[in-house]
Amino acid sequence: xxxxxxxxxxxxxxxxxxxxxxxxxxxxxxxxxxxxxxxxxxxxxxxxxxxxxxxxxxxxxxxxxxxxxxxxxxxxxxxxxxxxxxxxxxxxxxxxxxxxxxxxxxxxxxxxxxxxxxxxxxxxxxxxxxxxxxxxxxxxxxxxxxxxxxxxxxxxxxxxxxxxxxxxxxxxxxxxxxxxxxxxxxxxxxxxxxxxxxxxxxxxxxxxxxxxxxxxxxxxxxxxxxxxxxxxxxxxxxxxxxxxxxxxxxxxxxxxxxxxxxxxxxxxxxxxxxxxxxxxxxxxxxxxxxxxxxxxxxxxxxxxxxxxxxxxxxxxxxxxxxxxxxxxxxxxxxxxxxxxxxxxxxxxxxxxxxxxxxxxxxxx
Amino acid sequence: xxxxxxxxxxxxxxxxxxxxxxxxxxxxxxxxxxxxxxxxxxxxxxxxxxxxxxxxxxxxxxxxxxxxxxxxxxxxxxxxxxxxxxxxxxxxxxxxxxxxxxxxxxxxxxxxxxxxxxxxxxxxxxxxxxxxxxxxxxxxxxxxxxxxxxxxxxxxxxxxxxxxxxxxxxxxxxxxxxxxxxxxxxxxxxxxxxxxxxxxxxxxxxxxxxxxxxxxxxxxxxxxxxxxxxxxxxxxxxxxxxxxxxxxxxxxxxxxxxxxxxxxxxxxxxxxxxxxxxxxxxxxxxxxxxxxxxxxxxxxxxxxxxxxxxxxxxxxxxxxxxxxxxxxxxxxxxxxxxxxxxxxxxxxxxxxxxxxxxxxxxxxxxxxxxxxxxxxxxxxxxxxxxxxxxxxxxxxxxxxxxxxxxxxxxxxxxxxxxxxxxxxxxxxxxxxxxxxxxxxxxxxxxxxxxxxxxxxxxxxxxxxxxxxxxxxxxxxxxxxxxxxxxxxxxxxxxxxxxxxxxxxxxxxxxxxxxxxxxxxxxxxxxxxxxxxxxxxxxxxxxxxxxxxxxxxxxxxxxxxxxxxxxxxxxxxxxxxxxxxxxxxxxxxxxxxxxxxxxxxxxxxxxxxxxxxxxxxxx
Numbered sequence: 001x002x003x004x005x006x007x008x009x010x011x012x013x014x015x016x017x018x019x020x021x022x023x024x025x026x027x028x029x030x031x032x033x034x035x036x037x038x039x040x041x042x043x044x045x046x047x048x049x050x051x052x053x054x055x056x057x058x059x060x061x062x063x064x065x066x067x068x069x070x071x072x073x074x075x076x077x078x079x080x081x082x083x084x085x086x087x088x089x090x091x092x093x094x095x096x097x098x099x100x101x102x103x104x105x106x107x108x109x110x111x112x113x114x115x116x117x118x119x120x121x122x123x124x125x126x127x128x129x130x131x132x133x134x135x136x137x138x139x140x141x142x143x144x145x146x147x148x149x150x151x152x153x154x155x156x157x158x159x160x161x162x163x164x165x166x167x168x169x170x171x172x173x174x175x176x177x178x179x180x181x182x183x184x185x186x187x188x189x190x191x192x193x194x195x196x197x198x199x200x201x202x203x204x205x206x207x208x209x210x211x212x213x214x215x216x217x218x219x220x221x222x223x224x225x226x227x228x229x230x231x232x233x234x235x236x237x238x239x240x241x242x243x244x245x246x247x248x249x250x251x252x253x254x255x256x257x258x259x260x261x262x263x264x265x266x267x268x269x270x271x272x273x274x275x276x277x278x279x280x281x282x283x284x285x286x287x288x289x290x291x292x293x294x295x296x297x298x299x300x301x302x303x304x305x306x307x308x309x310x311x312x313x314x315x316x317x318x319x320x321x322x323x324x325x326x327x328x329x330x331x332x333x334x335x336x337x338x339x340x341x342x343x344x345x346x347x348x349x350x351x352x353x354x355x356x357x358x359x360x361x362x363x364x
Numbered sequence: 365x366x367x368x369x370x371x372x373x374x375x376x377x378x379x380x381x382x383x384x385x386x387x388x389x390x391x392x393x394x395x396x397x398x399x400x401x402x403x404x405x406x407x408x409x410x411x412x413x414x415x416x417x418x419x420x421x422x423x424x425x426x427x428x429x430x431x432x433x434x435x436x437x438x439x440x441x442x443x444x445x446x447x448x449x450x451x452x453x454x455x456x457x458x459x460x461x462x463x464x465x466x467x468x469x470x471x472x473x474x475x476x477x478x479x480x481x482x483x484x485x486x487x488x489x490x491x492x493x494x495x496x497x498x499x500x501x502x503x504x505x506x507x508x509x510x511x512x513x514x515x516x517x518x519x520x521x522x523x524x525x526x527x528x529x530x531x532x533x534x535x536x537x538x539x540x541x542x543x544x545x546x547x548x549x550x551x552x553x554x555x556x557x558x559x560x561x562x563x564x565x566x567x568x569x570x571x572x573x574x575x576x577x578x579x580x581x582x583x584x585x586x587x588x589x590x591x592x593x594x595x596x597x598x599x600x601x602x603x604x605x606x607x608x609x610x611x612x613x614x615x616x617x618x619x620x621x622x623x624x625x626x627x628x629x630x631x632x633x634x635x636x637x638x639x640x641x642x643x644x645x646x647x648x649x650x651x652x653x654x655x656x657x658x659x660x661x662x663x664x665x666x667x668x669x670x671x672x673x674x675x676x677x678x679x680x681x682x683x684x685x686x687x688x689x690x691x692x693x694x695x696x697x698x699x700x701x702x703x704x705x706x707x708x709x710x711x712x713x714x715x716x717x718x719x720x721x722x723x724x725x726x727x728x729x730x731x732x733x734x735x736x737x738x739x740x741x742x743x744x745x746x747x748x749x750x751x752x753x754x755x756x757x758x759x760x761x762x763x764x765x766x767x768x769x770x771x772x773x774x775x776x777x778x779x780x781x782x783x784x785x786x787x788x789x790x791x792x793x794x795x796x797x798x799x800x801x802x803x804x805x806x807x808x809x810x811x812x813x814x815x816x817x818x819x820x821x822x823x824x825x826x827x828x829x830x831x832x833x834x835x836x837x838x839x840x841x842x843x844x845x846x847x848x849x850x851x852x853x854x855x856x857x858x859x860x861x862x863x864x865x866x867x868x869x870x871x872x873x874x875x876x877x878x879x880x881x882x883x884x885x886x887x888x889x890x891x892x893x894x895x896x897x898x899x900x901x902x903x904x905x906x907x908x909x910x911x912x913x914x915x916x917x918x919x920x921x922x923x924x925x926x927x928x929x930x931x932x933x934x935x936x937x938x939x940x941x942x943x944x945x946x947x948x949x950x951x952x953x954x955x956x957x958x959x960x961x962x963x964x965x966x967x968x969x970x971x972x973x974x975x976x977x978x979x980x981x982x
Contacts, residue, residue, distance in 0.1 A: 037489045130377045173388065175380040232406040234413025246418055270407040277396060284392055291387045300381050304388065311392050315399065322402045 004248060012061045012357040016292065018284045020283040021334065021349060024051055027264075027276060030334040034242045035255045035263040036337065042256070046337055046360065053346035060350025064358040065299045068351060069123050072298075075112075076120035076143070082109035083150040110151045110159045111344045115351070117147055117163050118309070121170040122301035127283040130297070131175035140171055157199070165312055170305035226251045226325050231265040238269030258329055261321045284311050288350075290356035299355035306348040365846075382565045382755060387975045424587050424595075430580030431526065433607035433850065436539055437571055437616040444541050444571065446526040450502040452510065454483075457492035463952035465496075465517055472505045472513055475499060484971030490866020494546035497521065501659065528658050530563060532652040536619050538679045539612070539643070539781065539843060541936025542654035551575075555878035558582050569655065570612060570843055573781040579849060580607030580639040597932050603979065609848040613642030613856070621973040622647045625966040631953040632680040634826035636972055640860045641830070641839035643779070644974065646823070648680040679794035685819040686952055689908030690747045691937045692768070692814035694877050696755060697740055699767040701873040705758040708876055713741050720757075720805055725752055727809055730885035730909065745890045747907060749813050756812020761803055764811055765791040769826040770866045772838065773820060778863075788826050790817035817909055829937040832881075833904070833945035835874040844891040882942055891960045892936065901975055902942040905967065907959035931955040934962035940971050947974050 006013050020251050021133035029043055036042040086109055128136050152160035172181070196204065230246035239245065244266035247255045255263050265273050287307030294300040310333060317332040319325035331338055333345055406414065435444040452473065459465050466483075467826040469475060479499055486496045496832040498520075502510070507522060515519075515892040528543045543564040546554070550565055559565075561582050566572035581606030588596045626649045633647040652669055661669075678684070700706040716734030730734065735742070743751035756764060769775065774789025788794075790811060792803045810816035823841065832836045840861040848855045860965055866873065881904035885896035891907045909935040934956030939948040949967045956962030972978060 039489065130380055169388075173381065173384045175377075175384055176853050228406060229414050229417045231403070232410050232420035235407055235411045235415065251424075265403070265407065270403060273403050273407070274400070277400065282397055283391070284388065288385055288389050288392075292382060296378060297381065300385070304381075305387050306389055308392070311395075315395050319402075322399070322406060324398075324402055 004354060009357065012056065012353055013226075014286070014353045017283065017286050017290070017349065017353065020279060020286060021346075022282065024334040027279070028260075029240070031260055031264045031267075031335060032256060033245060034267060035246065035260055037241070042337065043073050043271070049338075049342050054344040056343050057350035057353070058348035060347050061353035061357070063350075063354055065294075065296060065302075065351075065355050066255070066358075067114070068119065068302070068354060069126065069296075069298045072116070072119040072123035074224040076109050076116045076253055079109060079113040080114040080147060080150070083113065083147055085109070087150065087153060107285075110163065111341060113147045113151065113163055114159075114166060114309070114344050115306070115347055117144060117167045118170045118305040119302055121167045122298050122305060125170070125174045126296070126298035131177065132171070136155070137171065137176060137180065140167070144168065144171075153182055158236055158330060161328075162309070162312070162316075164331070166309040167306045167326060169312075170301050173301050173304045187298060188237075204257070223327060223364075227259055227321050230262040234266040234269045236270050238265070238267050241267050243267060258317070258327075258331055259337060260336050261318055261322055261332050280311075285306075287352055290352050294355045295359060300344050303352045303355040306351060310348065314334075318343075362363050365483040365824035370923065387450075394922055397556050424556065424589055426585050426587050428559035428583035428585055428604045429563075430582060430604035431953075432480045432528065432564075433578040433608040433609045433848075435578075436609065436611045437614050438611065438618075438644075438845070439615065439617075440580070440611075442531055442615045443536060443612070443614075444614070445529055445531060447529040448524040449500070449527040450507050450522050450524055450894070451497045452499045452502060453495035453497050453521055453523045454489060455493060455495050455519045455521075456490075459516070461878060462487075464777065465520065467516070468513075468516060469498065469510075469520065472509045472775055473499060473502065495521070497523070501527075503709075510780050526775065530654045533653045533655060534648070535616055535623060536616060537651045538648045538655045539569055539614055539619075539646045540654065541571040541573075541655045541781070542567055543571050544657050545660060561910075564658070568783070569781055570610060574610055575842060577610065578607040581605035592661075609850050610844050611846040611848060612843050613637065613640070613644060613845045614646065615644050615974070618649060618970065618974050619645045621645075622966070622970050623649060625969045626951075626953070629962075630680070631675050631951070631952050631956065631963075632684060632822040633951050633970060634681050634822045635947055635949045635974065636830045636841055637828040638833045638948050639839070639940065640845070640859075641841045642696060642845055643841055643843050644947060645970065646681045646843075648678070648682075648684070650674050650676040652676040679783060680952070681822045682779070682781070683821065684952070684954075685785060685787050685821055686935070686954075687816070687818055687910040688773075688814040688820045688825060689933070689935055689957075690749075690814055691906050691908035691935050691950075692773075692812075692818070692860050693744055693747065693752055693770055693827060694830065694881055694906050695771055696759070696764065696775075696812050696876045697744055697880065698832075698868070698873060699759055699764060699877065699879065699968075700740070700755045701870070702767065702868055703759060703763050706755050708740055711737050712735055712743070712748075712751045712754050713746050716750070716927065718750045718753040718809070720809070722807075725806065727806070740876075741880045741883060742889075744877070744906070745883040745887045747884075747891050752812045756808050757805065759808075759812070761792060761808045761811060764808070765789055766865055770864075772824055772863075773818075773828060777823055777827045779823060779840050779862075781843050784823060785821060788817055788819040814908060820846075822950045822952045825935070825937050825952075826948055826973065829939055829950055830872075830945075830948035831866065831877070831920075833939035833948050835871070838863040838865045877941060878942060881906055881938075885938070885964075892938075893962040894960065895964045899940075901940055901971075903938055903940040903968075903971065904942050905936060905938035905964065907964060908937070909933070909957075909959045910935060912955065928955050934959045936963035936967045938959075938967045938971065942977060947971055 029046065032046060033043060120143050124140055124143060125132055125136065132140065145162055148160045148164040151163060228247060228251050230244065233246065244263055246252050246266050247263040252259055252262055264276065287306060287310065291300050291303030291307060294303055313330055313333045316325060316328060316330045318328050320330065322337055331341055386551070432446055435440060437443055440962050452469070454465070456462065461919050466480065475498065481914060483496060483498050489786060490496055502522070530537070530542065532541065544567045546559065546565045559583060561882070562579065564576065567576040571578065581604060583602050585601040587597040588599055619633065622645045624633065626633060626647055631649055632642065633645060636643055658667060714729055714735040719726055730747070735746050735748045735750070736914060738746065738751055739746050742748065762768055768789050775782055776786050776788055790807070795801055795803050805817050811818055827841050842858065842860070844858060846855050846857045882902060884890040884907065885892045885899070885903040885905045888894065889892065889894040892905050896903060912930055912932060932955070934953040935961050936951045937949065939945045949970050951963040951966045952967070953962040
């Protein structure tokens, strides 16, 4: 039997989503060239990472959602095991035990958990009737909480929160009642002072700096002050590509990674920023639409959850760079230099494509 | 029927999920609006304000790194210092013809292709008024040659900066340690503000353990730049606070004597001042030149250090774990007296082997023909194994373990430089937990002569010997004895830290056991009598020979026939003068053969140099 479906369909790709991703990655290369001091080696390294991540996306997209659901609990368990392994045998990299050395590759299990946690929550809730009952919510809460605590112990509070958010978003999509959400929020607010005492010194410092950037003009406060100057001085049309003074005169720190948005805003202005946000919104809307149209509950929950997590990253990064949120060290997806989060990001897009393109034909 | 309900639920579920997705989309749009609002505020409403700030953003903060503290030995000899190192820098805008300049420079100083590659890369990225280094670490000759030719090279200049230097090279490298470039992982631990001008960091030894003291506090200078970033003038300056200097207990001349005595062997020597716990010498051979690491060692040389079977980078004194052999006998003897498992008078017959009741296995004495009838003093001086097999069995592993632990065996000594390991003092609980096996009586026997599971570091042996010398009072061993503020010249001494000591039921037992150790060196039949014959002071010592390789029941140990690495480790512990102990020493010679021949003479050389200030010729 000859398969006469178009190539994209046979490969289970969604061309609109792929287009959005590639354009954003393209914008990323343009900014990186400027932010990285016109270093072509940097671009080549990032290009290799992007290709690797795209390959992962292609592979994941080929896997039918049924299989993804089947594997979800196993992968979740494996992720948990790896997190325990990191706590006990992890390499102390960057001041925290996040890495696991597997001989050939160094591996950050918290990246994997970013996907396995929402997948597990989606799998668990999809088996039950929705909206979830109280007991189901408690179990889902535990599914989220255990890896979150393990990651927070590494200690990597930023990633821990993002993992918790990715799981919580699936719960929200599953139709958890708004009253319940309100109550949990109130409880969390009540626990905030306790959390303060559990935080490391540097974490407390970040919060203080956020509240008053001028208090630390040499450290993190300096980042925010310089970043705001960069963005604000960009104006409507920007200073032009490669002409950002803030970034090129070394005032802006971390300009290839977490603060790449400031470089972009300085050089391309509000106009460029609106185009960039438009691109992100295009990807997110397309993602939500794909989740919306999925046949199975598992696919809907997971696809929607992953798309919203993607938005949370964008929102938190831009919020941080513009001084709306504290500096939490979240990269801007597809624009920031760096490879570790790129693979899990692309795997998430692969899942979305899988959910959207694998349709079970109803016989008869 | 049930099918109907499920179908109905499915439809409801579907509706619910779609609703939620739409709500989510709405929230996304609202939050995106928040971001856009913020950006409009920054980029349109406050644009003028930020544009002015950006235009005026001409004041840069330039960090000034502090000068690292120096390290001195106990007599003021410099062990680590900062030396100016010269690099050749080129300011591109001041050079008329870059290629001609580079060629000309290559004729008078050694410029490699890798230097040129790095330079060209930086040339593209840096601005024209910024100095770009072409070569680092010019030799004095190169500096002189350039100085003569300087007029030919406008825009080229020599920059001096301080780099760490270890004038004595390999001597005491395992104590002092070295600094190296800060790597990415360390960067995350550091106070980035305080290290903003610093490129190097202590990696091992005192350099690492006292990093916080040696480093100092960064200074800043505010510089005004023009729109292109060129420095126009310095606005104000907060000078850096130099790091504190350190005085350490090591006596470099003693260290050198000990290193020379061990030369050619793999081993360790640790000498401690019993009163203060100050480490007078800490030798691990072979050593290495720490200067190699300061500016990045090349991979070939690093591989040769790393892969050498003699493991020069391995600090045997702190990290080497060896069976203590017979050097535990004074401690076990003391335990015997303490727990009344034996008396000074009690005698044991040594036929050259020992058997557990009802077992055929013969635990052999090192002397196959046996020692005959011996009391505790005789058993110590002649190092009779059979006496101690019998005593160990009488004591039992629980009492041996608890008594030895009081001397610090099986525990870290708490020395102030990092990296030491715990060694192992086995116990019933340990064997149950780690091997999941019960304890066997035969294992008690060999524990009594320092074999079997027991492992000690040379530092532990020296520390325990020092406590023996002080009749049970224990002081934590230490390297650094004072911190000196270089600006005021004020010296703050570090007080010795006392540990929980060993108190005996009968204090007279100390002297009885120490007398046994004196007879080891000065007695007619002592195993170390060869180093005692001409000693002008009284030494208490104990030899040890630790098995690396198990010999079969009926085989004979022939040192000559065995490969070197399978030969026994030679050990010796000692302190002197017995009346007023000023030095306690532990010597370990890996595969050195017997403790009396290989290790004891080294200890004698060390003690002679320290107590008499002269060399001992055996």
